[in-house]
Amino acid sequence: MLGLRAGALAAAANSAAALPGVAHAPAPPLPAGPGAFAADGFHPGPDGYRERAHRLAAALYPPG
Structure with missing residues (x-):
């Protein structure tokens, strides 16, 4: 279903x-x-959110 x-x-x-x-x-x-996921094993942790933020910034503000 998911x-x-x-x-x-x-x-x-x-x-x-x-x-x-x-x-x-x-x-x-x-x-x-370590740090990619929160203690619940599902949500991003600090490193995961940092990576997602970098990817979002790259999509919104592509180089060049």
């Missing part, structure tokens, strides 16, 4: 990203390691 929902959300995000002025920053899996 896979179907994820696919639908990804399709909607890709459609929205085709609109002028819209950026899409996919969230690929985070590298494993």
Whole structure:
């Protein structure tokens, strides 16, 4: 069920990203390691949020 929902959300995000002025920053899996995930093992930890922030910044403000 989650896979179907994820696919639908990804399709909607890709459609929205085709609109002028819209950026899409996919969230690929985070590298494993200390700090990548919170104690619950699901949510990002400090390093995970830092990595996501870097990826989001790169999508919003591409180099060049």
